[in-house]
Amino acid sequence: MPTTVWTERRRLRSLRDRGPRRERVQMRLVVDLNRCQGFAQCVFLAPDVFSLHGGEALLFSPRFDEAQQDRVEKAAAACPVQAILVDYSDEPTKGVKPHVG
Amino acid sequence: MSADTDVEVLRRQGRIVVVGASLAGLRAAETLRDQGFTGSLTMIGDEPYEPYDRPPLSKQALLGRARPEDTALPRRRDIDAEWRLGVAAAGLDRDAKLVRLANGDTVPYDRLLIATGTRARPWFHPEEAALDGVFVLRTRDDSARLHRKLAGAVSRVLVIGAGFTGSEVASACRELGLDVTVAERGPAPLVGALGGVIGAVADRLQRKKGVDLRCGISVTALEGDEVGRLRRAHLSDGSAIDVDVAVVSLGAMRNTEWLAGSGVAAGPRGIACDAGCRVFDVNGIVTDDIYAAGDVARSPHPLFDYQFLALEHWGNAVEQAEIAAHNMICAGPDRRPHLWLPMFWSSQFGVNIKSVGVPSLGDQLVVAQGALAEERFVAVYGYRGRVIAAASFDGAKWLGFYEQQIAAGAPFPPEYRTVDRRTETLHPIDPAFPDPHLPTHGATVTLTGHSPSERRVAFVPAHA
Numbered sequence: 255m256p257t258t259v260w261t262e263r264r265r266l267r268s269l270r271d272r273g274p275r276r277e278r279v280q281m282r283l284v285v286d287l288n289r290c291q292g293f294a295q296c297v298f299l300a301p302d303v304f305s306l307h308g309g310e311a312l313l314f315s316p317r318f319d320e321a322q323q324d325r326v327e328k329a330a331a332a333c334p335v336q337a338i339l340v341d342y343s344d345e346p347t348k349g350v351k352p353h354v355g
Numbered sequence: 356m357s358a359d360t361d362v363e364v365l366r367r368q369g370r371i372v373v374v375g376a377s378l379a380g381l382r383a384a385e386t387l388r389d390q391g392f393t394g395s396l397t398m399i400g401d402e403p404y405e406p407y408d409r410p411p412l413s414k415q416a417l418l419g420r421a422r423p424e425d426t427a428l429p430r431r432r433d434i435d436a437e438w439r440l441g442v443a444a445a446g447l448d449r450d451a452k453l454v455r456l457a458n459g460d461t462v463p464y465d466r467l468l469i470a471t472g473t474r475a476r477p478w479f480h481p482e483e484a485a486l487d488g489v490f491v492l493r494t495r496d497d498s499a500r501l502h503r504k505l506a507g508a509v510s511r512v513l514v515i516g517a518g519f520t521g522s523e524v525a526s527a528c529r530e531l532g533l534d535v536t537v538a539e540r541g542p543a544p545l546v547g548a549l550g551g552v553i554g555a556v557a558d559r560l561q562r563k564k565g566v567d568l569r570c571g572i573s574v575t576a577l578e579g580d581e582v583g584r585l586r587r588a589h590l591s592d593g594s595a596i597d598v599d600v601a602v603v604s605l606g607a608m609r610n611t612e613w614l615a616g617s618g619v620a621a622g623p624r625g626i627a628c629d630a631g632c633r634v635f636d637v638n639g640i641v642t643d644d645i646y647a648a649g650d651v652a653r654s655p656h657p658l659f660d661y662q663f664l665a666l667e668h669w670g671n672a673v674e675q676a677e678i679a680a681h682n683m684i685c686a687g688p689d690r691r692p693h694l695w696l697p698m699f700w701s702s703q704f705g706v707n708i709k710s711v712g713v714p715s716l717g718d719q720l721v722v723a724q725g726a727l728a729e730e731r732f733v734a735v736y737g738y739r740g741r742v743i744a745a746a747s748f749d750g751a752k753w754l755g756f757y758e759q760q761i762a763a764g765a766p767f768p769p770e771y772r773t774v775d776r777r778t779e780t781l782h783p784i785d786p787a788f789p790d791p792h793l794p795t796h797g798a799t800v801t802l803t804g805h806s807p808s809e810r811r812v813a814f815v816p817a818h819a
């Protein structure tokens with residue numbers, strides 16, 4: 255499982271990014287909802303990021319910040335079908351317009 | 356560079372170009388790097404944004420639970436690509452092996468991946484489509500615009516077309532407390548994708564949640580006021596309703612126009628490729644340097660009579676991209692087929708809808724778990740005596756089982772012991788799909804026939 259490697263890299267990134275002029279670090283997230291079975295482990299572990307909508311439809315926030323990082327990592331690790339993919343790369347996408355809105 | 360002999364050179368220093376920088380394009384790029392491709396990688400995308408996820412655009416984003424601009428896809432790894440964003444590919448020259456961009460630049464390739472996806476089918480009348488208040492929903496910008504509009508003072512929203520996207524929009528509107536009318540030409544919501552039996556359940560669900568649902572009805576005209584704001588919609592039954600927002604959800608069109616004249620088998624039904632994602636030319640000869648993946652591709656599937664399937668499914672884009680990327684940098688015997696079982700989800704009106712297989716191929720249906728009346732069930736579709744698909748409403752945990760049944764060609768109707776039934780009859784019934792020759796907007800799986808180079812024109816409805 256690449257989880258350990260991933261966690262180290264993520265930690266490194268958050269430390270590095272914590273400079274004074276940086277805005278708050280935002281991380282990206284997607285859930286493979288074909289795999290997701292609505293077991294809701296993630297909802298218990300990171301309720302600010304994951305929620306159930308009705309009986310078993312999962313809604314997630316595709317972006318979360320550092321304050322949620324540990325919880326999201328735990329949720330991703332706990333998901334019984336490994337449906338949660340968290341950002342693995344902080345490579346810049348050259349040529350992209352900055353965020354608006 | 357010839358196809359198989361120079362694979363090692365290609366992997367080390369080849370030039371791979373990906374056109375379409377979205378889900379399929381990104382996952383393909385990651386797979387290429389993962390598998391040791393160290394040459395140059397160029398990502399060409401006409402949207403100015405890095406790859407983002409579309410499913411939240413009609414769900415979380417409309418509810419205000421996520422901003423459309425926050426949907427950028429997480430990366431599995433660094434891809435070390437040159438990004439050409441905000442510029443469209445305008446042509447393909449197969450002789451010179453280069454892609455022409457809209458700004459006049461050319462980008463040479465040794466291997467090309469086409470992942471240009473689909474776009475929303477616009478309202479058929481351009482002037483009406485341009486009215487303030489008329490929306491489609493495909494992109495981040497579409498979603499942001501629609502969300503802004505819905506957050507303002509809106510008296511009534513009209514959703515045109517009750518396929519998955521239209522139904523999700525209607526669901527979000529109801530949750531936001533907005534009055535919403537849904538006009539669907541077919542007999543029920545979701546009928547093209549799941550058939551009339553399940554459509555009837557979706558119909559009840561919508562009405563129960565307060566949707567003014569009108570089936571068997573087309574919108575004939577949208578009317579604006581003197582300053583160009585949408586005011587009224589005219590329906591085929593002669594009635595009219597006052598609306599200030601209309602969301603046109605009439606399905607998708609494949610982005611293949613830029614390939615016109617290139618000689619590849621690209622048309623309104625998509626780009627034909629073999630099971631290894633290699634694109635056919637119009638003569639039905641497979642190319643070896645051009646690949647396709649995602650919503651724009653159609654490819655033959657052995658489980659479904661080797662018909663060419665076109666899938667507008669998130670999961671398909673991921674899987675097919677991975678296969679295409681793998682095959683692009685492998686010699687013949689190492690190549691893999693794309694035999695993914697179609698899978699789809701949607702959430703609407705508080706219900707988690709999932710399907711596996713190709714329901715629209717079904718000639719029979721049984722309700723195997725739960726009950727239609729409870730809006731909680733698994734319906735199993737049969738085709739010539741074997742299980743071909745399953746669809747669930749809040750029954751996701753069962754679908755893995757039916758996935759295996761479909762893959763194994765298990766007999767239909769399913770064995771009684773696999774079935775937990777209470778109220779419904781177990782006798783297979785007709786799933787009630789509309790005549791396949793009639794257009795529907797609901798289907799996200801299209802059987803596109805057997806011929807790779809077939810360029811039959813898709814039926815484009817003149818009215819909704």
Ligand SMILES: Cc1cc2nc3c(=O)[nH]c(=O)nc-3n(C[C@H](O)[C@H](O)[C@H](O)COP(=O)(O)OP(=O)(O)OC[C@H]3O[C@@H](n4cnc5c(N)ncnc54)[C@H](O)[C@@H]3O)c2cc1C
Pocket residue numbers: 374375376377378379380399400401402408409410411412413442443444445470471472473474492493494520610613648649650651666667668669670672698699700701702
């Ligand atoms: C609102 C919405 C909700 C959805 N919900 C679900 C869901 O719940 N479940 C599910 O399974 N699927 C869902 N889908 C479908 C899913 O998002 C698609 O299957 C997926 O996006 C396909 O990815 P793709 O990369 O093949 O194509 P796309 O995402 O369509 O990407 C193609 C990209 O290529 C670009 N492009 C087009 N032409 C050119 C050109 N000439 N030059 C350069 N770039 C070009 C396009 O602008 C686009 O950025 C939804 C889609 C939408 C729009």
Ligand code: SF4
Pocket residue numbers: 285289290291292293294295296297304312332333334335336337338
């Ligand atoms: S833990 Fe995994 S399977 Fe369960 S709801 Fe979350 S994402 Fe879905």
